[in-house]
Amino acid sequence: MDAYSLIVIGSGPGGVSAARAYLSAGGAGPVLLLTADDDPPYQRPPLSKEALRSADAQALTPIDDDLADIEVRLSSPVAAVDLSRRWIRTAAQEIGFDHLVLAPGSHPALLPDLPSEADWHVLRTAADLRRLTTAAGQARTAVVVGSGFIGCEAAASLAIRGLQVTLVSPEIGPQQKRLGDDPSRAITGWLTSLDVRLLLGVEVSGVEAPRRVHLQNGTTLEPDLLLLALGATPSTDFLASSGLVLDEGRICVDRRLETSTRGVYAVGDAALAQHAVAGRAIAVEHWGDAEAMGTVAGRNAAGGSEVWDTVPGFWSEVGEHTLMYAAWGDGWDRLEVVEDGEAFTVWYARNDVLVGVLTHEHEDDYERGRALIAGGASLAAALSSG
Ligand SMILES: Cc1cc2nc3c(=O)[nH]c(=O)nc-3n(C[C@H](O)[C@H](O)[C@H](O)COP(=O)(O)OP(=O)(O)OC[C@H]3O[C@@H](n4cnc5c(N)ncnc54)[C@H](O)[C@@H]3O)c2cc1C
Structure with missing residues (x-):
């Protein structure tokens, strides 16, 4: 069986920064980074912003990290992890590790009972963006379901591309639950100034193939393009029989971002981590925090003793308007x-x-x-x- 000093699962900011930090801190090689993604590591935040707005949407922004000395295997989903024998399994082989960093991120939540022939989009990966921009190039109208950050950003970007966009959400205002009435009103103003139509306080009751969207208030919409932006679910199904402690799908880790198994760490969207300053476990879905957590885990895997102690935060862009948000988030x-x-x-x-x-x-x-x-x-x- 092949074996590595460090295996990292995931090529998002958490995984890439962990691998990099491990080597920079003097961790012994070899290091293997496995990812389900088909594209070399790239930045996700532009996918709902400039990359979706621009006509030349195919260009990805690479993660600007030096990946020298790291073996990166694309299109290599890990199917299982055996903690007692310290190996992971892909479709092709079992591979041993001394240290393991789990950074599998999350994937888009879906509506229940979507018919298999229905034609809908989500936006998480570069492949999703390519499909979405191809469809947007041929569409006149779009429905975006969900008024979280990605839904609002994508609705604005599609409108800037020239589509007639309707945003549907059960919330009474965009981001109202998370941010409160006043910011929600501001976001509403930014979206409506781009001619995005808002249908709020209403649930989708069903979707008929290919793209007929039924709302609970009896309204039916038939867009050329349907984008589901319903939030994200941790991508941890492959850990179900690993024995790791999961809480609502998130991997529980201590302040050093280590699981209950020595030398096995979890970071980013898929982690529920004890925060050294907050004094409690918090979950974050932010780019910069996944990166910061990866750095902590990578250094600890190399023998360090660091804790995750930065206040989580991120920026969002709705059209030309930027929001900056820092919070414990609970x-x-x-x-x-x-x-x-x-x-x-x-x-x-x-x-x-x-x-x-x-x-x-x-x-x-x-x-x-x-x-x-x-x-x-x-x-x-x-x-x-x-
Ligand atoms: C469209 C969009 C816009 C966003 N905008 C912002 C923003 O403006 N600001 C901000 O702070 N955050 C933003 N985010 C959120 C941010 O991108 C995430 O919080 C961040 O990417 C999480 O990093 P991560 O390393 O935990 O996981 P991810 O970036 O999700 O990476 C997970 C990696 O794990 C891989 N993987 C999953 N399962 C397996 C497996 N079984 N085997 C091998 N590999 C696996 C995936 O292929 C992927 O490479 C945005 C997200 C999206 C989708």
């Missing part, structure tokens, strides 16, 4: 909005302790907010320190 009970013309900052608190900040055109509040959240500042302190 709920708030009060928010305060500070407006300054078109610009605004929203401060989120739970039990009066600052737990999040969202800002549009106030970049300094994002960095300041992150530091305040990390320090456990009160909402009052955040409001008075501006």
